[in-house]
Amino acid sequence: MNTAPVLQITGLSGGYSLNKPVLHDIGLQVQPGEMVGLIGLNGAGKSTTMKHILGLMSPHKGEITVQGKTRSSDPEGYHSALTFVPESPLLYEEMTVREHVEFTARAYGVERSDYESRTGQLAALFNMEDKMDTLSSHLSKGMKQKVMIMCAFVARPALYVIDEPFLGLDPLGIRSLLDFMLDLKKSGASILLSSHILSTIENYCDRFIVLHRGKVIAQGTLAEMTEAAGLRGLNLEQLFYELVQGGK
Incomplete structure (x- = not known):
């Protein structure tokens, strides 16, 4: 070990x-x-x-x-x-929730099957299933924070x-x-x-x-x-x- x-x-x-x-x-x-x-x-x-x-x-x-x-x-x-969740959410206004999470997964080299299963799990966990195709500019501050958390957790760094x-x-x-x-x-x-x-x-x-x-x-x-x-x-x-x- x-x-x-x-x-x-x-x-x-x-x-x-x-x-x-x-x-x-x-x-x-x-x-x-x-x-x-x-x-x-x-x-x-x-x-x-x-x-x-x-x-x-x-x-x-x-x-x-x-x-x-x-x-x-x-x-x-x-x-x-490593990955980071900041205190204040920083998102691209013209990207959807799904696009943010997929962009992060690609950056960390997450396999497609892992990306899909993890995204589904995270969306359900944070009650974001009906917001996945919503532009980040239309989200509340709390929802934007959830997107940052989902982006961090779709990867599996040490x-x-x-x-x-x-x-x-x-x-x-x-x-x-x-x-x-x-x-x-x-x-x-x-x-x-x-x-x-x-x-x-x-x-x-x-x-x-x-x-x-x-x-x-x-x-x-x-x-x-x-x-x-x-x-x-x-x-x-x-x-x-x-x-x-x-x-x-």
Whole structure:
């Protein structure tokens, strides 16, 4: 069994300006079949970390590997091993839902039979069956978010990077998404999930990474973090408050 991390970040510092880095010596990893919650206040560095993983920003120093590959050594292998769900949906207005999903499947080299079965499953799961031939410009924000999720999940890469996916989703959509991520995890996929809804992700993520002011201030299971902080018995939301506001 392969126990090497799917995502490995070592000594990552970076940001929008060389003189004012947002991230400071970030170190984290995501193992095969693991869902990890990346949590922090607004401006803590969550989205900046994800942009570095995606290759939208270049590190000032440090290294990021996905399945042992770096963007510089094997850009195609690196990017084909991950997919991304952004916080705000970004779609082509004159393309239908079906065209978006098929376009993504083609980009990832998904076989036609797999594309068709997965598309049918995802459309049913997110109640989008009657919207598949609708232009994205005619969709609500929540439906647009569902299209982004469907595009990400029609592929089967090793790593899913998901940024605040619950915004705009209805309660049924949130539950469907969480249950589907659990199924992906059981199949061996790895998920790095950023969310402010701590009460929702507490029971779904295997481990958590707490970012504060661009630094990792805690990481591990909820039990491990509460033990390390001397705050046994707290739920994730209570622990997070104590870590970022209580000075622990």
